[in-house]
Amino acid sequence: MSKQSAPGNGLKIRRLGIDTGHDFVIYMRRDCHVCRSEGFTAHTRIEVDSGDRKITAVLNIVNHGLLLQGEAGLSERAWTKLGVSEGHVVTVRYAKPLDSLSQVRAKIYGKRIDPDGFLDVLGDVVSGRYSDIHLSSFITACAAQALDTNEVSALTAAMIETGDQVSWPNSPIADKHCVGGLPGNRTTPIVVSIAAACGLTIPKTSSRAITSPAGTADTMETLAPVNLSAAAMRRVVEREGGCIVWGGAVDLSPADDILIRVERALDLDSEGQLVASVLSKKIAAGSSHVVIDIPVGETAKIRSAAAAASLARIMTEVAHRFDLKLAVTTSDGSQPVGRGIGPALEARDVLAVLQGKDSAPADLRAHALTLAGSLLELCGTAAEGAGEDMAAQTLASGQAWAKFQAICEAQGGMRVPPVADHRKPVLATRSGRVSALDNRKIARAARLAGAPVSKAAGLEMHIRLGDTVEAGQPLFTLHASASGELNYALDYIGTHQPVIVIEP
Amino acid sequence: MSKQSAPGNGLKIRRLGIDTGHDFVIYMRRDCHVCRSEGFTAHTRIEVDSGDRKITAVLNIVNHGLLLQGEAGLSERAWTKLGVSEGHVVTVRYAKPLDSLSQVRAKIYGKRIDPDGFLDVLGDVVSGRYSDIHLSSFITACAAQALDTNEVSALTAAMIETGDQVSWPNSPIADKHCVGGLPGNRTTPIVVSIAAACGLTIPKTSSRAITSPAGTADTMETLAPVNLSAAAMRRVVEREGGCIVWGGAVDLSPADDILIRVERALDLDSEGQLVASVLSKKIAAGSSHVVIDIPVGETAKIRSAAAAASLARIMTEVAHRFDLKLAVTTSDGSQPVGRGIGPALEARDVLAVLQGKDSAPADLRAHALTLAGSLLELCGTAAEGAGEDMAAQTLASGQAWAKFQAICEAQGGMRVPPVADHRKPVLATRSGRVSALDNRKIARAARLAGAPVSKAAGLEMHIRLGDTVEAGQPLFTLHASASGELNYALDYIGTHQPVIVIEP
Structure with a gap:
C-alpha cells in the first residue's frame, strides 16, 4: 500500500x-x-x-x-x-469549494477582475478544478462584460504565469500571427521558411482550430510532427533557426488551450480573450518582434475596419506593457485565401507556393510575401520598404523551400498530406458572376465534412470573387473521410443557401 | 429488429x-x-x-x-x-447544429432576445440538446446582460410553453412564493394549511433548493411524498383544497429545473431568471392570486430595499401581462427564521407551529401568519386588514394542523422527519452580545454538512440577534449523516470566521 x-x-x-x-x-x-x-x-x-x-x-x-x-x-x-x-x-x-468563482460572479455583474483574481481563476482552470459549467461562465462573462486593457494585460500575464516559459539566448526572436477567421489563410509555413532562410530566429508555436476548419498546427501536422516538447522545439530552432509546432505540446499558456475548447463549443471568440490568447503564447514562447495579420471582411472574424482598429489598438497597448514589438497589418478578408480549406488541402497550397509552382495560388503567395516583408523590416533584417523584395527573392531562389524541408526533417520527418476517400463537387445552379462568398458558411461546411479532426477533409475552391461561371460548373469540391460526414456537409449546404452568390 | x-x-x-x-x-x-x-x-x-x-x-x-x-x-x-x-x-x-445558440451569442453582445428566440433556446434546453457549456453560457449571458421586462415576459412564456400546464375549474386559485435566500424561512406548509382550512384552493408547487440548504419541496418530502404526477396532485387538491408538491414532478416549466441545476453550480441567481422561474411555475400551475415574500437583509438573497423594490416592480409588471394578481411583501432578512436549517430540521419547526406548541419558533409563526393574512385578503376571503386575525384563529383552533395532516395523508401518507446520526455543537469563543449573523455562511455550512441531499443534515440555531451569550455556550449544532460531511462543515466554519459576530 x-x-x-x-x-x-x-x-x-x-x-x-x-x-x-x-x-x-x-x-x-x-x-x-x-x-x-x-x-x-x-x-x-x-x-x-x-x-x-x-x-x-x-x-x-x-x-x-x-x-x-x-x-x-x-x-x-x-x-x-x-x-x-x-x-x-x-x-x-x-473537492474544495471553488473560491475563485466569486471573481467570475463579480465579472458577470460588471466588476473588474484584478491581476490576483485572474491568477486565482486560471490557477484553478489549469489544475482542472473548473467544470464545463464554470469554464463557460468565465468565458461568457468576459465576452459580455468586455475586458479593459488592464484586465487583458492581467489575463495575459496569468496565462503566461500558469504555464511554461521559454527564453532564448539571442535577439530578436521573430514571430507572426493571423487573427484568423479566413478559411485557407495558411501563410505561416511560408513566412517562417522565408524568415529563417534570411537568418532570423523564429520559433513559431501555433494553435489548433478554434471554430475554423484548420489551425496552422492542424495543417502543419499533415506535413511533419508538431507535438514537440520544449526541449525538442529548442533543438529544431537551434539547428534551423525556425520551427512550426503546436503550442499546447510545450505547455505554453495551457489555460488558453482549456478555454479554447469551450470557446469552440460556443462558437465564441471575444476581443479580450483573443488578445490574451495570442500575446500570452507569443510572450511565453520568448518572442520579441511579432507581425499580426488581421483579415477584414463582412464574413471574416473581424468584419470592419473599425473593429480591426480597436483590436489593433488594444493588442498594441497590451504588447507594449510586456515590452513586445508589434507590427499590425490588415488584409482583404472578403474571400478564402488559396484553394484548399482543411488541414491537408491547405498544406497542398503551401507546398505549391514554396515549390514555386505555376499552379500555386497567387493570393496566398502575395499575402505571405507581405507578412514576411513586414517581419524582416520590423526585425531590422531589411531596410524599411525593402522587406517584401527580400522575401520574394528568398522564395524565388528556392532557399525558403529548402529551409521548410529542413525544418520538417528537424521536427521528425516530412510527411505527405492524406487524400480524402469521399469527394463531391458542388455545382453552380445558374450562370453569372460570383459576387459574394460567405466565409463562415464555407468554413462550417468544411467542418461538417470532418475538418480539422479528419485531416484530409474540407473543401477545395474552384472559383474566386468576380469569376464568371456557367450553370453546372463546379464551384467547389467537398472532401471527407466518411460518407456520413460528406452527407452532413451536403445537407448543410442545401439548407443554408446562398453559400456563393452568383448574379446574372 | x-x-x-x-x-x-x-x-x-x-x-x-x-x-x-x-x-x-x-x-x-x-x-x-x-x-x-x-x-x-x-x-x-x-x-x-x-x-x-x-x-x-x-x-x-x-x-x-x-x-x-x-x-x-x-x-x-x-x-x-x-x-x-x-x-x-x-x-x-x-446531433444537428444548435441553431438557437446564435440567440445566446447575440445576448452576450448585448442584443435582446425576442419571444421566438427564447422559445427556440428553451425548446432545445428541454429536449436535452444543450450541454453544460451551452446552458452555462445562456445563464451567464442573461445575468451579465440583464433581461428587460419584455425579455423576462418572453422567457416566462417560453418556460410555460415548453412544459405542461394545469387548469382548474374554480377561481381564485391561491399561491405563495418566497424569493428565498433566508435559511429556515419555511412558511409554505403553514400558509397552505391555513389558506386551505379557510376554504381557498391552493395547489402549491415548490422547487428544490438552488443554492440553499433546503427548498420547500426538500423539507416537505420529510413529512410526505412530494413527487406527485399532475393527476395525483389534482386529486389531492380536489379532496383537501391544497397540496404541497415538487413542481418538477408534474413537469411544470421543466426548462427551469434544468437551468436551476446550472445556476446552483455557479451560485448565481439573476433577477430575470428569478422572476421567470417563479412566475412560470405559478402560471403553469394555473394560479390566479399569488403572495410573494421578499426577505431583505445584508446577507439574504436580496440585500437592500432598493433591490427588493426593483424585483417587486419587474415581477408585478410581468405578472400583469399574464393577468396574474400579485401582492408583494418584504420581510426582515437579517437572520434565519425559526431554529432548524436543513430539510428535516425545518420540518420540525413547521410541525411545532402547526401543533401550537409553546416551544414553536415565534418568528416563523408570526411570518407565516402575515403571509397567510395577505393571501386571504388578496383572494377576498378576508376583508382588508382582517386577514392576519383570521389566519391566527385558524391556526389556534387546530384547523390548520388538521388540514396539514389531511394534505399529507392525501399526498401518500405522513412521514416522521429523519434524525441525523452525527451532531456537533459549535461553541461561542467569547462572552458578549450577538450583533450579526451571516446567513450565507450559515447556509453554506448546512450544505457542507449534507443538506439538502441528506435530509437529516443541516444545523440548529440556539441563539438570535441581540442575545447575550457566555463563552463556551453552544451557538448552533451541526447535524450530518456522515462523519466526512460533519468534518467538512466544521472545517469551513473554522476557516470562514466570523459566522456569528459576538461583541463584548
Whole structure:
C-alpha cells in the first residue's frame, strides 16, 4: 500500500478503458464504503490524491459488475493525468469549494477582475478544478462584460504565469500571427521558411482550430510532427533557426488551450480573450518582434475596419506593457485565401507556393510575401520598404523551400498530406458572376465534412470573387473521410443557401 | 429488429448501470463500425433514436470488454429517458447544429432576445440538446446582460410553453412564493394549511433548493411524498383544497429545473431568471392570486430595499401581462427564521407551529401568519386588514394542523422527519452580545454538512440577534449523516470566521 494521509478513504485504482474526452471521471460502486461515509452522489466533484499528484474528477456511480469492493475506476484522461499504475491506492475527498468563482460572479455583474483574481481563476482552470459549467461562465462573462486593457494585460500575464516559459539566448526572436477567421489563410509555413532562410530566429508555436476548419498546427501536422516538447522545439530552432509546432505540446499558456475548447463549443471568440490568447503564447514562447495579420471582411472574424482598429489598438497597448514589438497589418478578408480549406488541402497550397509552382495560388503567395516583408523590416533584417523584395527573392531562389524541408526533417520527418476517400463537387445552379462568398458558411461546411479532426477533409475552391461561371460548373469540391460526414456537409449546404452568390 | 430508418447505423442498446448524474451518455466501442463510418470521437454529441423517442447524448468511447461488437451502452438517465428495453436497436447520428445558440451569442453582445428566440433556446434546453457549456453560457449571458421586462415576459412564456400546464375549474386559485435566500424561512406548509382550512384552493408547487440548504419541496418530502404526477396532485387538491408538491414532478416549466441545476453550480441567481422561474411555475400551475415574500437583509438573497423594490416592480409588471394578481411583501432578512436549517430540521419547526406548541419558533409563526393574512385578503376571503386575525384563529383552533395532516395523508401518507446520526455543537469563543449573523455562511455550512441531499443534515440555531451569550455556550449544532460531511462543515466554519459576530 502506498503512502496514505487518510487510509479510511483509500481505494485501489483501476483503468476502465473509458475515453470520456477532456473530462476527468472517477467511477465508484454505489455500495462503496467511501461513497457512503462521505455522502458522495453522482456528479459530485472529487479530489483524487495519488500521494504524488492530485486531480479533480467528476463521480460516476456504477451499479454492478465493473468494479470490486474497495476499487475505483478512472477514465482515460484522468488515468494519464494522475500517472499511477494499476492497483495503486488513492485517497478521495470532496473537492474544495471553488473560491475563485466569486471573481467570475463579480465579472458577470460588471466588476473588474484584478491581476490576483485572474491568477486565482486560471490557477484553478489549469489544475482542472473548473467544470464545463464554470469554464463557460468565465468565458461568457468576459465576452459580455468586455475586458479593459488592464484586465487583458492581467489575463495575459496569468496565462503566461500558469504555464511554461521559454527564453532564448539571442535577439530578436521573430514571430507572426493571423487573427484568423479566413478559411485557407495558411501563410505561416511560408513566412517562417522565408524568415529563417534570411537568418532570423523564429520559433513559431501555433494553435489548433478554434471554430475554423484548420489551425496552422492542424495543417502543419499533415506535413511533419508538431507535438514537440520544449526541449525538442529548442533543438529544431537551434539547428534551423525556425520551427512550426503546436503550442499546447510545450505547455505554453495551457489555460488558453482549456478555454479554447469551450470557446469552440460556443462558437465564441471575444476581443479580450483573443488578445490574451495570442500575446500570452507569443510572450511565453520568448518572442520579441511579432507581425499580426488581421483579415477584414463582412464574413471574416473581424468584419470592419473599425473593429480591426480597436483590436489593433488594444493588442498594441497590451504588447507594449510586456515590452513586445508589434507590427499590425490588415488584409482583404472578403474571400478564402488559396484553394484548399482543411488541414491537408491547405498544406497542398503551401507546398505549391514554396515549390514555386505555376499552379500555386497567387493570393496566398502575395499575402505571405507581405507578412514576411513586414517581419524582416520590423526585425531590422531589411531596410524599411525593402522587406517584401527580400522575401520574394528568398522564395524565388528556392532557399525558403529548402529551409521548410529542413525544418520538417528537424521536427521528425516530412510527411505527405492524406487524400480524402469521399469527394463531391458542388455545382453552380445558374450562370453569372460570383459576387459574394460567405466565409463562415464555407468554413462550417468544411467542418461538417470532418475538418480539422479528419485531416484530409474540407473543401477545395474552384472559383474566386468576380469569376464568371456557367450553370453546372463546379464551384467547389467537398472532401471527407466518411460518407456520413460528406452527407452532413451536403445537407448543410442545401439548407443554408446562398453559400456563393452568383448574379446574372 | 425494431423499425429503422437507417439500419446501417443501428446498434443494439445495453444498460451499463453507470449513473452519470444529469448527463446523457452513450458508450460505443472504439472499433464500432458506426463510430468509424460516421467519424465520431469522444465527446461528440450524438442523436440517439429509438424509433419512438430521441435523445441527445455525449459519446464516451470504450476500449475493451464492456460491449460486444454491434452494441452501444447507455447511462442510467439516458436509459430512462429513452425508455427502451435491453437489446432494442437504436440509430445514431450527429446531433444537428444548435441553431438557437446564435440567440445566446447575440445576448452576450448585448442584443435582446425576442419571444421566438427564447422559445427556440428553451425548446432545445428541454429536449436535452444543450450541454453544460451551452446552458452555462445562456445563464451567464442573461445575468451579465440583464433581461428587460419584455425579455423576462418572453422567457416566462417560453418556460410555460415548453412544459405542461394545469387548469382548474374554480377561481381564485391561491399561491405563495418566497424569493428565498433566508435559511429556515419555511412558511409554505403553514400558509397552505391555513389558506386551505379557510376554504381557498391552493395547489402549491415548490422547487428544490438552488443554492440553499433546503427548498420547500426538500423539507416537505420529510413529512410526505412530494413527487406527485399532475393527476395525483389534482386529486389531492380536489379532496383537501391544497397540496404541497415538487413542481418538477408534474413537469411544470421543466426548462427551469434544468437551468436551476446550472445556476446552483455557479451560485448565481439573476433577477430575470428569478422572476421567470417563479412566475412560470405559478402560471403553469394555473394560479390566479399569488403572495410573494421578499426577505431583505445584508446577507439574504436580496440585500437592500432598493433591490427588493426593483424585483417587486419587474415581477408585478410581468405578472400583469399574464393577468396574474400579485401582492408583494418584504420581510426582515437579517437572520434565519425559526431554529432548524436543513430539510428535516425545518420540518420540525413547521410541525411545532402547526401543533401550537409553546416551544414553536415565534418568528416563523408570526411570518407565516402575515403571509397567510395577505393571501386571504388578496383572494377576498378576508376583508382588508382582517386577514392576519383570521389566519391566527385558524391556526389556534387546530384547523390548520388538521388540514396539514389531511394534505399529507392525501399526498401518500405522513412521514416522521429523519434524525441525523452525527451532531456537533459549535461553541461561542467569547462572552458578549450577538450583533450579526451571516446567513450565507450559515447556509453554506448546512450544505457542507449534507443538506439538502441528506435530509437529516443541516444545523440548529440556539441563539438570535441581540442575545447575550457566555463563552463556551453552544451557538448552533451541526447535524450530518456522515462523519466526512460533519468534518467538512466544521472545517469551513473554522476557516470562514466570523459566522456569528459576538461583541463584548
